[in-house]
Amino acid sequence: MTLARHGTGPRATLAAVASQVHPVFMAPPLAASGFGAVLGGFTAPRLTLLHLLVVFWALYTAHVVDGLVDFHHRGEDDDHPLTRRGCHLALAGSTAWVFVGVVGLAILVDPVAALLSLPGWIVAILHAPRLDTHPVGATLGYPVGIGFALLGGYYVQTRTLSTTALAFAAIFVTVLAGIKVVDDATDYAYDRSIGKRTVAVVVGRDGARRLATALMGAGMTAVLALSLTGVVPRSSALAVVPFVTVALVARRADAALATKLLVRASYLFFAVLVLAVWLRPLAGVSVPDVTALGPYTYLATEVVWGAVALALVVRAGAVRAAARTVAVLYPVAYVWDWYTLTVGVFAIPMRTGVDLLGIPVEEHLFILVVPAMVVGVHELLNDESS
Template structure:
């Protein structure tokens, strides 16, 4: 039985499976894992690579499962490169890779490292069609996965948790949940037609917009509060200012443009946080 819908041969198969790698959505969880390493202040390359492998496998699982559900089950998508069998093989391979990474983390770190990592696969696999039909889980699934990636990246290096990574994980959870609410508003009409209960469908576009920006503001205030309490380096406030500038422009844009701006703004936010933690440029001034 075929595993790809168009084409034959090894090249077609590789191309079809490679198409399930979506850098825009994969890079933030991987970057969060590396940010956890930076916060830990130590680097065991093998452990970092193992955790990155687990996170990559989890997000890949989400993409293959979402594609399978949206095309083969719900009929939402117009096309998909993999057949049903191809999707199942992809899920087996990604899940096996994830399991192997978790076994390595258990052997070389401990069970807590595994406990922080396994939920990322659970969120990924059950996002569709279970978690994406509830406003809360549809909104927080991806952000929670990123928060867990950060905590796991820190833990596999430090062997413990601390207030700093927990604080950053909380900030990312709140910030990215706000972006997700705006992202889901792009599909308001369609989601409403199939009774898919995103925040926009449950509350209406205008109220959902208010919820989204309330979450974004709350995340930035958390950064300022943690910086004022010296949990974060004072220069972390620069990240809040940078993202706030992007949010001002996004506030007046359509949902699709706002999502594009805010996602890229979140990359800038993370980059400035990395700079702030690594170099602490304002440490001698405040």
């Protein structure tokens, strides 16, 4: 019995088997594995190659399972290069290679390296028959697999997991989940007609686009924040620029074009991250020291962020809402602040020394600024999403 549905002979069989190599969707997980290796110091190139092979065959497994389920079992796809028997044999072969690699990692590194490499294959096996039928599974399956590819690539170099690696994995999952939400919206009409519950079907195309924007925005914001605080290399912030640039263009495109643009934006994001982490061009750059303002340091930061908060509430038309919120929270915050300062929970060295009602004057401003900023952001987001 032939393995290929179109044509006979070795050439047709080889073409059908090779058709399940999808470079567009394979590139990000492979890049994540490579990035993890670079982040871990890239001290063991052969182990990196072994881990890349495990990731590759897990992805191949996912594509074969998708075709087997969507075409041969559910009849959702119009065509597929492999016969049912061809799918089963390809699945058996790719799974065998995955486990050969996993066993190799267990022997050459340790069992933890093997365990970190298995989730990608598990997602591959479960995605089409189980995960793809639920909005959470459909959205997070692929990104979670990429997150584990990064952690595995890092672990085989270091035999440990760091806060930096975990932070990057969480960022990748968040950003790619946003891209996946946009991608699923391309099949909105068809998915809705067959009762497939993607995010777009559940919350609508506009709601899906807003969620995707929020996820990608959260990921980019996390990169900037963690770069500033030094949790991840400071040069990582450079990777935000190309991604945000392309994402702004994709924002006005339809789901199909937006997906193509965002996938390529993720390639740029990965590429710049690899270079930034490898070369670390901003390694010598330190955070500006505003303590040069001496006792006015805390006060100056509150003036800056107070101006931001005021701009937000004015822009959102929420001045009254912010004032009401501050008025309600002020007594509680005041007592809380007084108590924590009195019992020595924290101290404020860079302040003017001026107290009002038992607490520093800067803390009174803090109680005004924070709720106002929260209200401003909340109202502005609701206004833009309406």
